[in-house]
Amino acid sequence: MANREIKKVAVLGAGAMGSGIAAQLANAGVEVYMLDKNPDAPKAAIARMLKANPAADAMNAGFMSPANAKRIKTGNTDDNLEEAVKDADWIVEVIVEDLGLKQKLFAEVEKYRKPGSIVSSNTSTIPLHDMAQGRSDDFKKNFIITHFFNPPRFMRLLEIVSGPATDKDVTETMKEFCDVRLGKNVIVSNDTPGFIANRIGTYLLFRAITEATNRKMNIEDVDAVMGRPMGFPKDGIFGLLDLVGIGIVPHVTKSLHGTLPPDDGFQKIFEEPKLVEGLLANGHWGRNAPNGGFYRMKRNADGSKQKLVLDLPKAAALLQSGEWDKTVGAKAPGALEALYRPAGKAGIKKSVEAGKKGLRAVFDAGDAGADYAWSVMRDTLIYAASVMPGPTDSIADIDAGMRDGYNWKYGPFEMLDKIGLDYFIRRAQMDGIEIPPVLKMAEGRKFYSRVNGRPAALKFDFAANKAEYAVIPRPAGIISLADIKRGSKPVLHGQSASLWDIGDGVVCFEFHSKMNSLDPSVMKVLNDSIKLVSANPDKYKAMVVYNEDSNFSVGANLAFAQLALKFNKMSVIENIIYTGQRVYQALRYAPFPVVGAPNGMALGGGCEILLHCDAIQAGAETYMGLVESGVGIIPGWGGCVRYLERAQDTQGKPKGLKNGTFPPVQTAFGAILAPMMAMSTSGQDAKNKLWLRPTDGVTMNKDRLLGDAKAKALSLAPGYKPPEPPTFRLPGASGKASLQMAVDDFYTKGDATWHDVVVGDALSEVLSGGGTNPGIELTEAEMLQMEREAFMSLVHTKQTQARIGHMLKTGKPLREEPLKESKTPAQIRETRDHITLPVKPYDAKPLSGRDARRLKLMAGATWGFYKVLGFMK
Amino acid sequence: MKHAVIVGYARTPFTRAVSPAPGQTKTGKLAHVTPMNMMVPVINELVDRTGIDPKDVETVLTGCVNQEAEQGLNIARLAILHRDCKLTNSTGGVTVDRFCGSSMHVIADAKNAIQAGEAEAIICTGVQSMSRVPMTGWNPLIDKEVYESHPAGFLNMGVTAENLARKYSVSRKEQEEFALKSHQKAAAAQDAGNYKEEIVPVGGVSEDDGVRRDASAEQMAGLKPAFEKSGSVTAATSSPITDGASGVLVTSEDYAKTNNLPVMARIKSFAGSGCAPEIMGIGPVEASKKALERAGITMKDVDIVELNEAFAAQSISVLKEMEAQGMKIEEHKLNIDGGAIALGHPLGASGARLVGKAASLLQRTGKRYALATMCIGGGQGVAMVLENPNPKP
Numbered sequence A: 001m002a003n004r005e006i007k008k009v010a011v012l013g014a015g016a017m018g019s020g021i022a023a024q025l026a027n028a029g030v031e032v033y034m035l036d037k038n039p040d041a042p043k044a045a046i047a048r049m050l051k052a053n054p055a056a057d058a059m060n061a062g063f064m065s066p067a068n069a070k071r072i073k074t075g076n077t078d079d080n081l082e083e084a085v086k087d088a089d090w091i092v093e094v095i096v097e098d099l100g101l102k103q104k105l106f107a108e109v110e111k112y113r114k115p116g117s118i119v120s121s122n123t124s125t126i127p128l129h130d131m132a133q134g135r136s137d138d139f140k141k142n143f144i145i146t147h148f149f150n151p152p153r154f155m156r157l158l159e160i161v162s163g164p165a166t167d168k169d170v171t172e173t174m175k176e177f178c179d180v181r182l183g184k185n186v187i188v189s190n191d192t193p194g195f196i197a198n199r200i201g202t203y204l205l206f207r208a209i210t211e212a213t214n215r216k217m218n219i220e221d222v223d224a225v226m227g228r229p230m231g232f233p234k235d236g237i238f239g240l241l242d243l244v245g246i247g248i249v250p251h252v253t254k255s256l257h258g259t260l261p262p263d264d265g266f267q268k269i270f271e272e273p274k275l276v277e278g279l280l281a282n283g284h285w286g287r288n289a290p291n292g293g294f295y296r297m298k299r300n301a302d303g304s305k306q307k308l309v310l311d312l313p314k315a316a317a318l319l320q321s322g323e324w325d326k327t328v329g330a331k332a333p334g335a336l337e338a339l340y341r342p343a344g345k346a347g348i349k350k351s352v353e354a355g356k357k358g359l360r361a362v363f364d365a366g367d368a369g370a371d372y373a374w375s376v377m378r379d380t381l382i383y384a385a386s387v388m389p390g391p392t393d394s395i396a397d398i399d400a401g402m403r404d405g406y407n408w409k410y411g412p413f414e415m416l417d418k419i420g421l422d423y424f425i426r427r428a429q430m431d432g433i434e435i436p437p438v439l440k441m442a443e444g445r446k447f448y449s450r451v452n453g454r455p456a457a458l459k460f461d462f463a464a465n466k467a468e469y470a471v472i473p474r475p476a477g478i479i480s481l482a483d484i485k486r487g488s489k490p491v492l493h494g495q496s497a498s499l500w501d502i503g504d505g506v507v508c509f510e511f512h513s514k515m516n517s518l519d520p521s522v523m524k525v526l527n528d529s530i531k532l533v534s535a536n537p538d539k540y541k542a543m544v545v546y547n548e549d550s551n552f553s554v555g556a557n558l559a560f561a562q563l564a565l566k567f568n569k570m571s572v573i574e575n576i577i578y579t580g581q582r583v584y585q586a587l588r589y590a591p592f593p594v595v596g597a598p599n600g601m602a603l604g605g606g607c608e609i610l611l612h613c614d615a616i617q618a619g620a621e622t623y624m625g626l627v628e629s630g631v632g633i634i635p636g637w638g639g640c641v642r643y644l645e646r647a648q649d650t651q652g653k654p655k656g657l658k659n660g661t662f663p664p665v666q667t668a669f670g671a672i673l674a675p676m677m678a679m680s681t682s683g684q685d686a687k688n689k690l691w692l693r694p695t696d697g698v699t700m701n702k703d704r705l706l707g708d709a710k711a712k713a714l715s716l717a718p719g720y721k722p723p724e725p726p727t728f729r730l731p732g733a734s735g736k737a738s739l740q741m742a743v744d745d746f747y748t749k750g751d752a753t754w755h756d757v758v759v760g761d762a763l764s765e766v767l768s769g770g771g772t773n774p775g776i777e778l779t780e781a782e783m784l785q786m787e788r789e790a791f792m793s794l795v796h797t798k799q800t801q802a803r804i805g806h807m808l809k810t811g812k813p814l815r816e817e818p819l820k821e822s823k824t825p826a827q828i829r830e831t832r833d834h835i836t837l838p839v840k841p842y843d844a845k846p847l848s849g850r851d852a853r854r855l856k857l858m859a860g861a862t863w864g865f866y867k868v869l870g871f872m873k
Numbered sequence B: 001m002k003h004a005v006i007v008g009y010a011r012t013p014f015t016r017a018v019s020p021a022p023g024q025t026k027t028g029k030l031a032h033v034t035p036m037n038m039m040v041p042v043i044n045e046l047v048d049r050t051g052i053d054p055k056d057v058e059t060v061l062t063g064c065v066n067q068e069a070e071q072g073l074n075i076a077r078l079a080i081l082h083r084d085c086k087l088t089n090s091t092g093g094v095t096v097d098r099f100c101g102s103s104m105h106v107i108a109d110a111k112n113a114i115q116a117g118e119a120e121a122i123i124c125t126g127v128q129s130m131s132r133v134p135m136t137g138w139n140p141l142i143d144k145e146v147y148e149s150h151p152a153g154f155l156n157m158g159v160t161a162e163n164l165a166r167k168y169s170v171s172r173k174e175q176e177e178f179a180l181k182s183h184q185k186a187a188a189a190q191d192a193g194n195y196k197e198e199i200v201p202v203g204g205v206s207e208d209d210g211v212r213r214d215a216s217a218e219q220m221a222g223l224k225p226a227f228e229k230s231g232s233v234t235a236a237t238s239s240p241i242t243d244g245a246s247g248v249l250v251t252s253e254d255y256a257k258t259n260n261l262p263v264m265a266r267i268k269s270f271a272g273s274g275c276a277p278e279i280m281g282i283g284p285v286e287a288s289k290k291a292l293e294r295a296g297i298t299m300k301d302v303d304i305v306e307l308n309e310a311f312a313a314q315s316i317s318v319l320k321e322m323e324a325q326g327m328k329i330e331e332h333k334l335n336i337d338g339g340a341i342a343l344g345h346p347l348g349a350s351g352a353r354l355v356g357k358a359a360s361l362l363q364r365t366g367k368r369y370a371l372a373t374m375c376i377g378g379g380q381g382v383a384m385v386l387e388n389p390n391p392k393p
Helices: A016-027 A041-051 A066-071 A077-086 A099-112 A137-141 A168-181 A197-214 A219-225 A238-244 A248-259 A265-269 A274-281 A312-321 A350-357 A359-363 A368-386 A395-406 A412-419 A421-430 A437-442 A481-487 A520-535 A558-566 A570-588 A605-611 A639-651 A662-673 A683-688 A702-716 A733-749 A754-767 A780-795 A798-810 A825-831 A849-872 B035-050 B075-081 B102-115 B144-149 B157-167 B172-191 B217-221 B253-258 B277-295 B312-324 B347-365
Strands: A008-012 A031-036 A072-076 A090-093 A118-121 A143-148 A157-162 A185-189 A295-299 A305-310 A340-342 A448-451 A454-461 A466-471 A497-501 A506-511 A542-546 A594-597 A600-603 A615-619 A622-625 A697-699 B004-011 B057-063 B092-096 B121-129 B242-252 B265-274 B302-307 B369-376 B380-387
Touching (some): A008 A016, A016 A031, A016 A041, A031 A077, A143 A168, A157 A395, A168 A185, A197 A219, A197 A312, A219 A238, A219 A350, A248 A274, A274 A312, A350 A368, A368 A412, A395 A412, A395 A454, A437 A454, A437 A466, A506 A702, A520 A849, A542 A702, A558 A570, A570 A605, A570 A849, A605 A622, A615 A622, A615 A683, A615 A702, A639 A780, A662 A733, A662 A754, A697 A702, A733 A825, A733 B144, A733 B157, A754 A825, B004 B035, B004 B253, B004 B347, B035 B075, B121 B347, B242 B347, B277 B369, B302 B347, B347 B369, B347 B380
Parallel strands (some): A031 A072, A506 A542, A594 A615, B302 B369
Antiparallel strands (some): A143 A157, A305 A340, B004 B242
């Protein structure tokens, strides 16, 4: 266990990495002092990061909440080094990759740092022992490498490199701090060139570029096959280089070439990166460069944009003839320009299509893409195996490094398990390739298996030339649902959701439909789960709503709704809304605590279930929002009512005539009608935007989310009492008119469409309380009924149905064109349909009797619906 | 009939406000000063400057829009109770809301009371802290029936300016030229020290901060329309939201003579009018016409015009319509020291500034007649004619 505390950190360097690290530290609640030799750089970096939104600009969106920027003090290295360093618990150097400059800086740091403070470098290429040269023993004891990946907020990998002199406690402290507080997946590497991820990642990139050049392939083809089909980021090879900046290629490859031993596999493929250097010489350094990179956008005279791409076969011919060096390489104007052509779709189809069936299917596809992918991947996977035990002897760490540092879906050894090791070895041998010892030792087996029900990986004994399975160690406090699922049976199971026992009397409710969309089957399992847990208080104490997919839930399944609409089965829609509301209410008032634990997107119905939980423990990257208005509806599973309750709790609940009735209504109206503004951009931001209550928590490391949520659920369990239903004092018709006025104003300005006016009307009817007045306390049941009625009134409109259809078809919200004959808001209101629904009795217990039978019927029909839907397509 | 006269005019600096919206971290220069602490110094300045016996002040009449929070609870009377206020308990207080016309309206009320023999001296003030109370208030509810029958009654003021720009074919360029001139006139007036005598420093601020000396046609042309996507009205051609207080002391002419108070102007006439709310900005035309008729003069007799520049498009439309109706306002008579586009428009406080300014301009120029007029949201206009009792020949 680590026993050092890190409260203050000095970040030396305010470039992209330094400022990103500073922001992530501030996100973690740490006090930061950021310095740069350029006195303006730190403040400029903070301003740049504050402007960026994670959805649009992940590279710059360092802050999880704008308030975090206040935790960063700024200064310049010349004047403020002593002040920044003297009481820092951790000093992290993030300056240029220049050994001399780093050594000089560390000598300065040593003058001022307090004894026992941790010093680290973010270098990706320079060995630890070189940087520590000339420093004191205390410095060396506290000196390590902490290698972050760009952007530091979103890339989950952190490589830690300690030297022989490094105190064990320093390594342990940093492992724990960077894992728990910074949310990183920490892997420990030996002090070898490129550490783990860059060594293998660079090999792949370089091998892929040279092979593509030698084969004179089109760039679109390379990126198509080396993207999703391989489990790599969708940009592929050249697209990804454009994104990160192609200048990294000569920098890292030359560094590896200079530091790796002569017999290393990388040396065999290394050559001068002339292609890349030619582009760089002409300013084509990547996507954000004025000239672009391998791809570039050309603006035509009429203002339209055209995507161009480097004609690689032509470039390759120039490289082979030596012409390249004289023209592009010598920065001859126009020579490179002539090599761009309009970008098109990939010509290679078979191997790209085969990607859906797995890696082996790609290699067997029998086209140019298959041959290319095989030769690149063959060498890369062999290289990954051959570097062991240099940087590490753990295949699990290598795989984690490539997943979290390079966004590969599978690490090299997971890939080999998918391809089939024996197939791989046979085919590589046919190519005349030598097989490294690690693969030979593993032959006939998979790299991953289980030992005593727990995940295990092969551990290699290089001296004895054999390998045995060993349990993969997990840091304390991490509970993995995947592990639990592999080792047990669900308590309840349905087509789209399951209930798992995660120990200590806590159950986990998990969605597992496509993109975790919600349908009647989810509702049925949830209803049954609430009944089961309520009926067994001796066995079960609490529930967590959680899953390990990349998104918590994208909301209700619209395809299901659309089918019902197609056959004009309004009663089906009405039942979905009615039962959904009731099941969520049953969850809200269940006799046991429920903790929602989202990460990724939690939209629409997925957001609504969280609003019904007693507490939320959110992952750091949680994007919550009620986005229903985009498809012309309003939240119908209690979302309107629950968000209004949150707004009232925050802004002052109208009591008697104290506190205006309107401000909370206004807040909820804005959040639901303009969801893109109200959607949280992080777990912390969800608190700013009222999705989370002040008492809710945020977990920085998503691997720890289930453990944290479970702990929270258990802390709520002793003596748990369900909450009292809220009441609502609302402005009534005047409130509705005021909200309408706001929407009409947007409509007049052209910022809202004519159907937004209709959707806004339905929403304002609910939130202002219908025909109420401020003297009346409306019950929750009355509010929910209004929500249902307003929801159904929208479903009956043609345009809402059009929006739903458009979303399903294109994945994008439909924005209406202005009407040919322009109408005033009042005229729009006159022409829309009004419907009234019969009042239904309503309570907050799990569904039983006729209602439960009806839900079961709907849930049973879910797959049937999907099948019909597939057939119709 | 008795004459009512203006014997004193004072105001705080007008400074740009920043509406207290969520997430807003900027503040206006006078955001730290409550409306009360803007108004009391103005009252005291009027007392000090004229030397009036505070006990003779019958009433404080205050124009103020959105009378809630610190602007609520009848601020006119509360001001008298303020520990620093030089008036005594014997003076009454009334707060009035006629939107932008509020503090011009209270001057008319004072005139009427004096002419009716119901008062000898009344302090008329206007106050607005747009930094502290947002334009729609804190619980902004509207009446459903009125909204359904007359939605234009609640239109965004900017949209009404767009409507006028369309109706009177006012180009964006014309608007920008008008706005630029307002800034140039205000800057020249600042340089000449023309505001010095009217401004009472408050909260450490002693100068208006809305005047943009660096304003240029190119810069204005680059702005996005503020109210309609394809509209022509921008932030540069609209009056900015502003904090400030203003006031005039109105007495009977006899009282002024007896007590040796410096008469700045007689209040000759006042008129209010209504118009379609969607073109509320045209209000000054009808109101001015009525006020001139009541004063028994024509526009040709008027040498000083203070027209509230709610928007450049609105002001230009008024000028065009006036000219069409035979009431052409010559450029050299209009807003000589700059207007609201440069100085700002603190709703409730603008009317008393216009009247006070017109009165002091009569003194400065020695001219005989002045007209102060303004448009009012919801579709109204107000206008007041002043007469210099001792014009220079």
